[in-house]
Amino acid sequence: MVGGAVRDRLLGLPVQDRDWVVVGATPEAMLAAGYTAVGKDFPVFLHPKTHEEYALARTERKTARGYHGFEFRTAPDVTLEQDLQRRDLTINAIAEDETGRLVDPYGGVQDLQAKVLRHVSDAFVEDPVRILRLARFAARFVDFSVAAETLMLMRHMVEQGEVDALVPERVWQELSRGLMEARPSRMFEVLRSCGALVRILPEVDRLWGVPQRAEYHPEVDTGMHLMMVLDMSARLQANLPTRFACLCHDLGKGTTPEELLPRHLGHEARSVDLLRELCQRLRVPNDCRELAEVVAREHGNIHRSGDMRAAALVRLLERCDGLRKPSRFADALLACECDARGRLGLEHDAYAPRPRLLRVLQAVQSVPTAELAEAAVARGLKGPQIAQVIHQARVEAVATLMGEAQELGGGS
Numbered sequence: 001m002v003g004g005a006v007r008d009r010l011l012g013l014p015v016q017d018r019d020w021v022v023v024g025a026t027p028e029a030m031l032a033a034g035y036t037a038v039g040k041d042f043p044v045f046l047h048p049k050t051h052e053e054y055a056l057a058r059t060e061r062k063t064a065r066g067y068h069g070f071e072f073r074t075a076p077d078v079t080l081e082q083d084l085q086r087r088d089l090t091i092n093a094i095a096e097d098e099t100g101r102l103v104d105p106y107g108g109v110q111d112l113q114a115k116v117l118r119h120v121s122d123a124f125v126e127d128p129v130r131i132l133r134l135a136r137f138a139a140r141f142v143d144f145s146v147a148a149e150t151l152m153l154m155r156h157m158v159e160q161g162e163v164d165a166l167v168p169e170r171v172w173q174e175l176s177r178g179l180m181e182a183r184p185s186r187m188f189e190v191l192r193s194c195g196a197l198v199r200i201l202p203e204v205d206r207l208w209g210v211p212q213r214a215e216y217h218p219e220v221d222t223g224m225h226l227m228m229v230l231d232m233s234a235r236l237q238a239n240l241p242t243r244f245a246c247l248c249h250d251l252g253k254g255t256t257p258e259e260l261l262p263r264h265l266g267h268e269a270r271s272v273d274l275l276r277e278l279c280q281r282l283r284v285p286n287d288c289r290e291l292a293e294v295v296a297r298e299h300g301n302i303h304r305s306g307d308m309r310a311a312a313l314v315r316l317l318e319r320c321d322g323l324r325k326p327s328r329f330a331d332a333l334l335a336c337e338c339d340a341r342g343r344l345g346l347e348h349d350a351y352a353p354r355p356r357l358l359r360v361l362q363a364v365q366s367v368p369t370a371e372l373a374e375a376a377v378a379r380g381l382k383g384p385q386i387a388q389v390i391h392q393a394r395v396e397a398v399a400t401l402m403g404e405a406q407e408l409g410g411g412s
């Protein structure tokens, strides 16, 4: 048994997937023993009963940058030590045999005890995605530090342009997994400290050093605010689209013209443009992109919605497409809560717009649109007029909820 399962068991954590490495076998022998091959060229086989993954011990040889073209040399004479040497981190390069004896030639147990993320060998440079993996593990094992020599090696790899060669799918896979860890900010700290962030996400890297208005943002620096927002999203157990929306909500602050600082007039629209580019570049899934667009565009309005009258609230809901996508709207509100509470000293403040706008949504949902439309058709009204009747009924429902009915003429 090898990798995450051994590591997690030693850490006293629940073991998710067990991976096995097989020494001294050939693909033919595995097939003959009833295992099924996974993929075409990949030396991994599924156990006939448990369906766990058994990988033939392998060494890798790099043929192209960015991992599109590794050769796996698997031969019966490839040893367990050779296989472990090409794993990413020492804590992921511990194996355990059938009797429970640990095989740990690279000091993984010691690094687990010392809480250090350290590369196994010089082979680390063969696959630049290992930099992102390390950053992701830093976000999970929050009290682990990065070994100085590993950080140096990662800096060297970045300077050599290794990270630029990564294919977008692999970058997104690691980033998205890192966003879902306990403290996503640590992934970004590690990526910044080795210089990888500016290569992968220049629009995020740019936010450090950008001032904000101190009366709203005691943490002042935009990058620091962003990190607090992301960690708040983890604390509130937000899903991936919500965490991604948090990551992108203020991108436009990185391109605010100097003369406007520390205010960021118009940053919402600039954020939307930047995040679209980012999503295209990294092939970000649509659900993440769509929510991020709503949050980037509307977060200021949602924060200020406490001052809005019924008609403005309904328009806000319509712009967010909240009726057609109520759960996405709820996610947008959660992202806004993370934004509001991702500020120094305000972490424990209640965020009133979220429950209020959820009630607004409910009130609007309760409007019987089909019946209204039918009645309007019977009165001979046409398309835009029918839409106006429905809109008005929604405004009235919200006005009643907000106690504005009187001002609107008794809610009639």
Ligand SMILES: Nc1ncnc2c1ncn2[C@@H]1O[C@H](COP(=O)(O)OP(=O)(O)OP(=O)(O)O)[C@@H](O)[C@H]1O
Residues within 6 Å of the ligand: 002, 003, 004, 005, 016, 019, 086, 087, 088, 089, 092, 093, 127, 129, 130, 133
């Ligand atoms: N790109 C890589 N370079 C080197 N070793 C890798 C790489 N990807 C995976 N590994 C090795 O394979 C093992 C299993 O990989 P996997 O992606 O399942 O992560 P894991 O360590 O099990 O953590 P997780 O809990 O996130 O699944 C790792 O522990 C590591 O030993």
